[in-house]
Amino acid sequence: MTDGKTQLTGLIGWPVEHSFSPAMHNSAFDALGLNWYYVPLPVRPGQVAAAVKGLVALGFRGANVTVPHKQAVMPHLDEITDTARAIGAVNTIVVERGRLIGHNTDGSGFIAALRDEGFEPSGKHALVLGAGGAARAITYSLAKTECAVTIHNRTADRAKELAQHLESSGMGALVAWVQPASRLSDLDLGQFDLLVNATSVGMWPHTDVSPWPGTLSVPSGWTVYDLVFNPAETLLLAQARATGAAAISGLGMLVRQGSIAFEMWTSKPPPVDLMRSACEQALSGHQKNLTKAG
Numbered sequence: 001m002t003d004g005k006t007q008l009t010g011l012i013g014w015p016v017e018h019s020f021s022p023a024m025h026n027s028a029f030d031a032l033g034l035n036w037y038y039v040p041l042p043v044r045p046g047q048v049a050a051a052v053k054g055l056v057a058l059g060f061r062g063a064n065v066t067v068p069h070k071q072a073v074m075p076h077l078d079e080i081t082d083t084a085r086a087i088g089a090v091n092t093i094v095v096e097r098g099r100l101i102g103h104n105t106d107g108s109g110f111i112a113a114l115r116d117e118g119f120e121p122s123g124k125h126a127l128v129l130g131a132g133g134a135a136r137a138i139t140y141s142l143a144k145t146e147c148a149v150t151i152h153n154r155t156a157d158r159a160k161e162l163a164q165h166l167e168s169s170g171m172g173a174l175v176a177w178v179q180p181a182s183r184l185s186d187l188d189l190g191q192f193d194l195l196v197n198a199t200s201v202g203m204w205p206h207t208d209v210s211p212w213p214g215t216l217s218v219p220s221g222w223t224v225y226d227l228v229f230n231p232a233e234t235l236l237l238a239q240a241r242a243t244g245a246a247a248i249s250g251l252g253m254l255v256r257q258g259s260i261a262f263e264m265w266t267s268k269p270p271p272v273d274l275m276r277s278a279c280e281q282a283l284s285g286h287q288k289n290l291t292k293a294g
C-alpha cells in the first residue's frame, strides 16, 4: 500500500522490467514496516538529465542506476563520492536536502559478498575476466583491499586501459593486464587464488558458454566468483565445482550492493537474508516463467 506519505526510491535504467531490485527492496521495506516504495523507472537514453532532475522534483529519497546509465547520470549530480569517481560509474543516488549524491555500491557489494562466503581478498591474487563497467568496479575494490589483480579481456586494449586507469588512481603496484597474445592456458595459474567472471559470457539466455576454456581445468584450490546470477548455476561454476574449486554465484553481489544502498537511503540496518530470499524467489519465478514459455 502506498499513500501520500510514502517515501519513493527506484531504479533508473533501460530496460528495467527484468530487474530483481524492486522485489528485493520492497520486501525489505515491508519487513521493517517502512512506508517506502521502490519503483522501476524505465528511462530512455537521452532522457537521463530530465529523469535525474525529476528525482528531486518528485520528492524521491534516492535511486539505483543500472545499464546503460551508470556513467550518463554523473554530470547531472551535485556530488560524487571518491569511490564512484574512481570507478567511473554511479549505481546509487541519495537525495539529501534536495542535493543529489552519487555513490557506487557495486564494488563494496562485491567485496561484502566475497566475505559472506568466507573469502578474504586482502593479500590474495585475483584473475579478473572482463574490462567493462562491472570489471571496473570489481578491480578497483579488490585493489583497495590490497588484493593483486590481473585483468584478462577479449579486447586486450580495454584491459590495458583499465589497468592504466587503476594505475592513475595509485594502484599500479597491484594491477597487471595480460598481453594481447596471451591465452588463459599460457598463464601461470598457480599464482592466482580467485577467478572473477566480470564478462557477460554465460548469462541467460546464452547459458551454454563459459568464459573459461573447456580444455583447461580450473585449479582445485581456487575460488571462482561469477558475476552472472541468472542462471544461478552457470557453466563456469559447473567447471569450477567439477575440480573441487569453490564456486559462487553473482546473486550475493546483487543482494549486497542493494543492501548497502538500502542502508544509505533509510539509515536502517538492511534485512540482508530476507533480501537474498526475495532475489532467489524472483530468480526461480523467472526460471518457472521460462519453463512455461518453453
Ligand code: ATR
Pocket (backbone or CB within 6 Å): 129, 130, 131, 132, 133, 134, 135, 153, 154, 155, 158, 198, 199, 200, 201
Ligand atoms: P558491463 O558493464 O556489464 O561490464 P560491458 O561494459 O559491455 O558490460 O562489458 C562487457 C564485458 O564482457 C567486456 O569485457 C567484454 O569484452 P570486450 O571488451 O572484448 O567487448 C566481455 N564480453 C562480452 N561478450 C563476450 C564474449 N562473447 N567473449 C568474451 N568476452 C565478452
